[in-house]
Amino acid sequence: MTAPPVRIALLGAGTVGAAVARRLVGRADLYERRTGRRFELAGVAVRDTARPREGIDPSLITDDAETLVDRADVVVEVMGGIQPARALVERALRRGVPVVTANKQLIAQHGPALHALADEHGTSLEYEGAVVAAVPVLSVVREALAGDVVTAISGVVNGSTNFVLDLVARRGVPFEEAVRQAGELGYLEADPTEDLEGLDAAAKIVILARAAWGVPVTLEDVQRRGIADLTDEDFRQAAGAGTVIKLVASAWCRGSAGHRRVEVAVRPVALPQDDPLAQARESANVLIIEAESAGTLRLQGAGAGGDETASAVLGDIVRVVRRG
Numbered sequence: 001m002t003a004p005p006v007r008i009a010l011l012g013a014g015t016v017g018a019a020v021a022r023r024l025v026g027r028a029d030l031y032e033r034r035t036g037r038r039f040e041l042a043g044v045a046v047r048d049t050a051r052p053r054e055g056i057d058p059s060l061i062t063d064d065a066e067t068l069v070d071r072a073d074v075v076v077e078v079m080g081g082i083q084p085a086r087a088l089v090e091r092a093l094r095r096g097v098p099v100v101t102a103n104k105q106l107i108a109q110h111g112p113a114l115h116a117l118a119d120e121h122g123t124s125l126e127y128e129g130a131v132v133a134a135v136p137v138l139s140v141v142r143e144a145l146a147g148d149v150v151t152a153i154s155g156v157v158n159g160s161t162n163f164v165l166d167l168v169a170r171r172g173v174p175f176e177e178a179v180r181q182a183g184e185l186g187y188l189e190a191d192p193t194e195d196l197e198g199l200d201a202a203a204k205i206v207i208l209a210r211a212a213w214g215v216p217v218t219l220e221d222v223q224r225r226g227i228a229d230l231t232d233e234d235f236r237q238a239a240g241a242g243t244v245i246k247l248v249a250s251a252w253c254r255g256s257a258g259h260r261r262v263e264v265a266v267r268p269v270a271l272p273q274d275d276p277l278a279q280a281r282e283s284a285n286v287l288i289i290e291a292e293s294a295g296t297l298r299l300q301g302a303g304a305g306g307d308e309t310a311s312a313v314l315g316d317i318v319r320v321v322r323r324g
């Protein structure tokens with residue numbers, strides 16, 4: 001007897017959701033080979049049901065996300081924001097349905113409570129795409145390094161601010177003009193606060209610190225300074241000293257079991273030109289993981305983008321389906 005299809009509810013069809021839908025439909029054969037189950041798009045929840053969605057069967061589009069969640073075997077939340085995303089994720093978990101999300105703010109703010117709910121109902125919550133999109137850093141920290149001890153993580157984890165900083169450092173564009181250009185080119189949102197104030201980077205480093213050390217770090221624990229108040233004089237001084245300013249997110253652990261203290265920070269740092277984080281060009285992301293036995297590991301790649309994030313989201317879906 002063939003296994004029944006996996007009915008996937010997609011909540012959101014924006015940059016990430018549309019890319020997930022494209023691959024779910026276009027590469028169905030691949031996922032069937034990898035899991036032994038056929039993936040079936042059960043429906044796609046959006047706000048504006050009248051807007052045409054390229055590559056998605058119009059009969060699948062709905063604005064009734066709750067009913068869609070109730071009909072699914074796996075829920076994929078890529079709508080963003082806290083509500084109604086949180087309520088929908090909770091609804092799925094309460095039914096024992098696994099959830100895959102790319103929503104970093106939801107996980108940074110409510111991850112521990114959502115994990116507890118998933119455990120209570122014998123299901124799982126996955127979010128590789130929430131942290132540096134395509135770069136599989138959560139898998140490395142949680143799975144590949146399960147036999148080691150991570151001591152520190154640092155990274156350039158916000159491509160938008162890195163694009164701005166790179167324009168200033170390598171092209172000599174004045175800071176305010178670089179912010180304007182980044183907005184025009186679509187690297188910054190209309191309201192760039194989340195990027196410029198380091199809130200996006202803070203959410204990512206909080207999620208990583210929890211994954212590395214299993215501690216209940218929160219956004220309030222982050223020593224945070226964004227790049228919004230940097231001046232052209234700061235950049236001149238950094239260049240004069242042979243350094244380059246990067247927005248660095250870091251987390252480190254001191255002490256041993258029982259007396260562990262985890263610290264998390266996001267701040268602009270003047271780095272020597274040959275520092276691996278100083279090498280991050282344009283919107284690239286770079287992460288350095290230090291572990292007791294493994295030494296220094298370096299991960300690099302696209303920290304944003306529809307297809308890139310879809311890679312991580314689909315990887316999570318394959319994992320939860322394989323687990324059964």
Ligand SMILES: NC(=O)c1ccc[n+]([C@@H]2O[C@H](COP(=O)([O-])OP(=O)(O)OC[C@H]3O[C@@H](n4cnc5c(N)ncnc54)[C@H](OP(=O)(O)O)[C@@H]3O)[C@@H](O)[C@H]2O)c1
Nearest residue numbers: 012013014015016045046047048078079080102103304305
């Ligand atoms: N974009 C990236 O590169 C990237 C990378 C990593 C992680 N993420 C995360 O992935 C998530 C999605 O990002 P995105 O860039 O794809 O966002 P987006 O382009 O703004 O798309 C959001 C989608 O969700 C739908 N939606 C929003 N609120 C809704 C509601 N209340 N009910 C039903 N549907 C709703 C929207 O519907 P309409 O189409 O009708 O407006 C849209 O289809 C976010 O949490 C983001 O942080 C994004």
